[in-house]
Amino acid sequence: MTLSLGKDLLGLAALSAEQIRYILDTAEPFKEISERQIKKVPTLRGMTVVNLFFEPSTRTRISFEFAEKRLSADTVNVASSGSSVSKGETLVDTARNLEAMRIDMVVIRHASSGAAQFLAERIESNVINAGDGMHEHPTQGLLDLLTLRDKLGDLAGRRVCLVGDVLHSRVARSNIAGLTKLGADVAVCGPRSLLPNGVEDLGVTVFDRIEEAIEWAEALNILRLQLERMTAGYIPSLREYNRVFGVTRERLERAPRDILILHPGPMNRGVEIDSDVADGPHSVILHQVTNGVAIRMAVLYLLAGARPEAGTEKGV
Amino acid sequence: MTTRPILLKGGRLLDPSTQRDGVGDLLIVDGRIAAIGGNIAGPDGAETIDCTGRVVAPGLVDVHVHLREPGREDVETIATGAAAAAAGGFTSVVAMPNTTPVTDNQAAVGFVVQKGKQAGMARVFPYGAISVGQRGEQLAEMGEMVAAGAVAFSDDGRPVSTAHMMRTALEYARTFDVVVAEHCEDMSLAHGGAMNEGRMSAKLGLKGIPDEAEEIDVIRCILLARRTGGKLHLCHMSTKGSVALIRWAKQQGIAVTAEVCSHHISLTEDAVDGYNTNAKMNPPLRTAEDVEALQQAVKDGTIEVLATDHAPHHYDEKEREFPDAPNGIVGLETALGINIAYLVEPGIISLSTLIDRMSCAPAKIFKLPGGTLVTNGVADITVFDPKAPWVVDPTQFKSKGRNTPYGGHTLTGRADATIVDGRVVFRRP
Numbered sequence: 001m002t003l004s005l006g007k008d009l010l011g012l013a014a015l016s017a018e019q020i021r022y023i024l025d026t027a028e029p030f031k032e033i034s035e036r037q038i039k040k041v042p043t044l045r046g047m048t049v050v051n052l053f054f055e056p057s058t059r060t061r062i063s064f065e066f067a068e069k070r071l072s073a074d075t076v077n078v079a080s081s082g083s084s085v086s087k088g089e090t091l092v093d094t095a096r097n098l099e100a101m102r103i104d105m106v107v108i109r110h111a112s113s114g115a116a117q118f119l120a121e122r123i124e125s126n127v128i129n130a131g132d133g134m135h136e137h138p139t140q141g142l143l144d145l146l147t148l149r150d151k152l153g154d155l156a157g158r159r160v161c162l163v164g165d166v167l168h169s170r171v172a173r174s175n176i177a178g179l180t181k182l183g184a185d186v187a188v189c190g191p192r193s194l195l196p197n198g199v200e201d202l203g204v205t206v207f208d209r210i211e212e213a214i215e216w217a218e219a220l221n222i223l224r225l226q227l228e229r230m231t232a233g234y235i236p237s238l239r240e241y242n243r244v245f246g247v248t249r250e251r252l253e254r255a256p257r258d259i260l261i262l263h264p265g266p267m268n269r270g271v272e273i274d275s276d277v278a279d280g281p282h283s284v285i286l287h288q289v290t291n292g293v294a295i296r297m298a299v300l301y302l303l304a305g306a307r308p309e310a311g312t313e314k315g316v
Numbered sequence: 317m318t319t320r321p322i323l324l325k326g327g328r329l330l331d332p333s334t335q336r337d338g339v340g341d342l343l344i345v346d347g348r349i350a351a352i353g354g355n356i357a358g359p360d361g362a363e364t365i366d367c368t369g370r371v372v373a374p375g376l377v378d379v380h381v382h383l384r385e386p387g388r389e390d391v392e393t394i395a396t397g398a399a400a401a402a403a404g405g406f407t408s409v410v411a412m413p414n415t416t417p418v419t420d421n422q423a424a425v426g427f428v429v430q431k432g433k434q435a436g437m438a439r440v441f442p443y444g445a446i447s448v449g450q451r452g453e454q455l456a457e458m459g460e461m462v463a464a465g466a467v468a469f470s471d472d473g474r475p476v477s478t479a480h481m482m483r484t485a486l487e488y489a490r491t492f493d494v495v496v497a498e499h500c501e502d503m504s505l506a507h508g509g510a511m512n513e514g515r516m517s518a519k520l521g522l523k524g525i526p527d528e529a530e531e532i533d534v535i536r537c538i539l540l541a542r543r544t545g546g547k548l549h550l551c552h553m554s555t556k557g558s559v560a561l562i563r564w565a566k567q568q569g570i571a572v573t574a575e576v577c578s579h580h581i582s583l584t585e586d587a588v589d590g591y592n593t594n595a596k597m598n599p600p601l602r603t604a605e606d607v608e609a610l611q612q613a614v615k616d617g618t619i620e621v622l623a624t625d626h627a628p629h630h631y632d633e634k635e636r637e638f639p640d641a642p643n644g645i646v647g648l649e650t651a652l653g654i655n656i657a658y659l660v661e662p663g664i665i666s667l668s669t670l671i672d673r674m675s676c677a678p679a680k681i682f683k684l685p686g687g688t689l690v691t692n693g694v695a696d697i698t699v700f701d702p703k704a705p706w707v708v709d710p711t712q713f714k715s716k717g718r719n720t721p722y723g724g725h726t727l728t729g730r731a732d733a734t735i736v737d738g739r740v741v742f743r744r745p
Contacts (some may be wrong), residue, residue: 013519090632090636091636110637112637112638112640113521113522113591113639114520114521114638114639115637117590117591118591118636118637133639134522134523135520135522170521173519196517196518197513197514197524197526198513198514198515198517198518199518201515201518202519
């Protein structure tokens with residue numbers, strides 16, 4: 001295997017364009033498995049995967065769990081509440097104790113940027129970052145890339161704009177890294193109070209007005225506006241946010257072309273996205289969710305392949 | 317009790333406070349410099365230390381250390397901190413008052429003085445807190461604390477809460493003619509920040525601390541120093557903008573002094589990459605442009621003091637997720653080597669200027685013993701090899717703290733002998 005991902009998947013910023021394409025290509029045959037009557041292959045039989053979720057998550061956790069189960073891995077879910085984490089155990093101690101029970105992979109979701117890397121450097125098991133603070137959410141970035149590629153073909157030169165709270169968004173960072181590596185033109189649009197200072201250094205164009213972004217883009221990836229941003233003083237009100245930055249049907253109708261609509265979920269309908277856009281003809285939001293399972297199967301498969309002892313049953 | 321006379325033989329006597337720079341001997345008798353310069357014949361029974369190829373300088377002074385006692389004796393004590401200071405070539409350190417409980421009264425100040433004397437290593441002087449509990453609500457009893465041995469005041473660890481409190485502190489401290497030292501940080505801007513705000517924070521997804529969080533407080537304090545005539549000292553400067561503001565203040569004749577830490581003249585925010593908690597400090601490591609401006613400020617005297625902000629933390633506290641790790645690194649045993657490697661070796665400043673910034677200037681500003689080599693003066697002296705390369709091995713530190721980003725780095729120059737009050741408190745084996 002020439003394009004090995006290494007032990008862990010921590011972020012897209014650390015991957016090459018070839019490695020990203022390799023994951024996307026690997027996901028293609030996995031899409032079909034979920035369409036079968038019997039949605040199961042023996043690829044990861046005998047392997048144990050721990051889903052370590054220190055933050056609430058529905059979509060990502062379930063998507064990982066489906067991916068693991070459809071590959072026949074044994075899975076365990078650990079949430080921070082109801083575990084020894086709530087008794088003050090450190091992240092490393094929790095993981096090392098799990099490892100002592102002989103596990104193979106850890107999928108981690110954590111509120112602190114860098115938590116996945118921190119863990120990966122300290123345990124033997126493969127680590128998959130399922131979202132660390134404001135840093136990266138690589139499988140979300142990959143499923144967004146796969147969805148865009150399904151609809152637009154080769155992403156080189158295609159124009160994608162991330163809309164909303166880029167500052168606090170790990171989805172935005174993974175998208176920016178992945179899209180720019182694949183040669184797409186990337187822009188961000190949102191109130192400056194929700195864009196990182198120095199965001200231009202990440203290789204993106206900045207639009208101050210959503211109208212300009214819509215005129216420019218072929219696809220909009222609309223980020224979730226966390227409701228607590230308002231109380232923290234980043235924006236005056238959700239109402240005004242929708243008035244100034246909301247992606248509405250009226251705004252899209254003025255666009256010179258059809259625009260693909262992506263959203264990583266969960267949506268705040270009527271805030272960052274209107275219902276008739278979310279449910280409209282150009283929305284690929286549920287397609288993203290479907291692709292999420294295939295991407296996670298691909299990542300699990302590729303990382304398992306990096307383990308010499310798991311080389312027996314690679315057939316899909 | 318009289319101590320054995322000490323003869324420092326054949327070293328380069330280097331003291332910018334008296335413009336002395338030449339090879340010669342120095343004799344110490346009864347804690348005082350008995351003779352200096354030329355070829356001195358030691359009295360009977362004198363201990364002779366061969367200083368050939370070494371610099372013999374006034375003892376180094378660090379006006380910004382955290383010794384953690386009382387409260388966190390598991391990470392440092394006054395005794396271990398004073399021993400680390402001696403091993404780093406420091407003859408005096410000034411300990412910040414953000415202990416538990418806060419050093420904000422005469423009894424607490426007396427405790428630090430007494431523990432420092434018991435340790436018998438580098439001299440330990442206490443800062444008193446500016447406000448009771450460092451809460452910024454009520455001025456602490458400065459007069460009582462000065463009487464008990466406090467040499468300066470600070471709420472370091474956090475900024476003085478309000479402009480009014482800062483103004484009052486600067487005014488009130490005038491009675492005792494002591495420095496009021498500010499940790500410059502606008503808390504509303506810095507809130508939740510874990511590193512410098514900029515390219516690297518955008519990449520790592522960490523909340524940034526903008527330059528302005530420091531600079532807004534710098535100008536606040538400078539303007540209040542102008543209003544009050546108080547002696548303002550600005551701790552751990554980290555930005556190019558702060559340098560410009562201090563330069564302006566000095567041009568206006570405002571009484572302000574400033575310090576910069578060894579890490580801020582040698583490392584940039586790039587050291588944080590990979591979520592290295594040993595590169596997490598407050599103020600944070602900034603950019604190459606800031607490092608260069610700070611180096612130039614040390615050179616031209618805009619910043620007259622080099623300090624460490626020695627901040628020991630427990631291994632377990634740093635061994636965790638980056639946003640949750642505490643700020644600060646140890647510095648006493650690496651400062652001289654860093655400052656020589658990053659300031660003297662590249663030719664930015666001379667060894668003489670280095671001694672001024674690490675000894676003469678801080679001793680003078682804080683009115684501490686030492687900082688000069690004169691006959692009959694106090695014998696606080698550091699002997700060091702300015703050319704010796706060495707590799708930092710944190711496991712060898714006298715400090716209980718191992719939290720340094722310089723582990724494995726090669727630095728230049730370190731202390732061979734540290735003499736306090738005529739007594740050898742450290743000798744490199």
